[in-house]
Amino acid sequence: QQQVKQSPQSLIVQKGGIPIINCAYENTAFDYFPWYQQFPGKGPALLIAIRPDVSEKKEGRFTISFNKSAKQFSLHIMDSQPGDSATYFCAASGNTGNQFYFGTGTSLTVIP
Amino acid sequence: DAGVIQSPRHEVTEMGQEVTLRCKPISGHNSLFWYRQTMMRGLELLIYFNNNVPIDDSGMPEDRFSAKMPNASFSTLKIQPSEPRDSAVYFCASSHKLGNTGELFFGEGSRLTVL
Numbered sequence A: 001q002q003q004v005k006q007s008p009q010s011l012i013v014q015k016g017g018i019p020i021i022n023c024a025y026e027n028t029a030f031d032y033f034p035w036y037q038q039f040p041g042k043g044p045a046l047l048i049a050i051r052p053d054v055s056e057k058k059e060g061r062f063t064i065s066f067n068k069s070a071k072q073f074s075l076h077i078m079d080s081q082p083g084d085s086a087t088y089f090c091a092a093s094g095n096t097g098n099q100f101y102f103g104t105g106t107s108l109t110v111i112p
Numbered sequence B: 001d002a003g004v005i006q007s008p009r010h011e012v013t014e015m016g017q018e019v020t021l022r023c024k025p026i027s028g029h030n031s032l033f034w035y036r037q038t039m040m041r042g043l044e045l046l047i048y049f050n051n052n053v054p055i056d057d058s059g060m061p062e063d064r065f066s067a068k069m070p071n072a073s074f075s076t077l078k079i080q081p082s083e084p085r086d087s088a089v090y091f092c093a094s095s096h097k098l099g100n101t102g103e104l105f106f107g108e109g110s111r112l113t114v115l
Helices: none
Strands: A004-007 A010-014 A020-025 A030-038 A045-050 A056-059 A062-067 A072-077 A086-094 A106-111 B005-007 B010-013 B019-024 B031-038 B042-050 B053-056 B065-071 B074-079 B088-095 B110-114
Touching: A004 A086, A020 A086, A030 A062, A045 A056, A045 A062, A045 A072, A072 A086, B005 B088, B010 B019, B019 B088, B019 B110, B031 B074, B042 B065, B042 B074, B053 B065, B074 B088
Parallel strands: A010 A106, B010 B110
Antiparallel strands: A004 A020, A020 A072, A030 A045, A030 A086, A056 A062, A062 A072, A086 A106, B005 B019, B019 B074, B031 B042, B031 B088, B042 B053, B065 B074, B088 B110
16 A cells, blocks of 8 residues: 555656656655655665645755645656656655655656 | 665575675664665565664565664665565665654665576
């Protein structure tokens, strides 16, 4: 049973496009939502994270939008570049433990 | 900093053999996690330790899997006997904060193939 549902499974965009990856959760105890980026042959690495007390967080070309009432959050990549081609994982964690629940990942390809 | 170090990077073994995966977390980190990654199921948490003590092993698929953390700088994940369905990439990650905002630092993974 997936605690965090992620879509789409894969995404192909042209350079300069704005890919959007969506995640949804059910557990209202979650209060920390990170996104991880994984390149082939490497482990995931933290990209950006948000808490539910804000609706948006931006770091460079990466933006998280958060909708607490809908229990959904999404990652937007502005002016995407071929170097952004990677697998992206959303995750969620709550204050009752040290577990991070990951989505199933989205494979992003940015075409030059 | 060396980061989280895992070994071996690749392991090919035959069904029934014992497999031991090793992890050295980042010095000073007090939490260690073992994840398994497959195409079908994504990243699954197998077990995590805090201050060398196993906290939650509910993700360990069955008794064939065991994990230990004898000290703060070393952990092992053992599969005995291994089966083809255990083929996956196994990641170790460490964190320096207890609580839900600790950033996870992942190793580069151990790719296991069981024939």
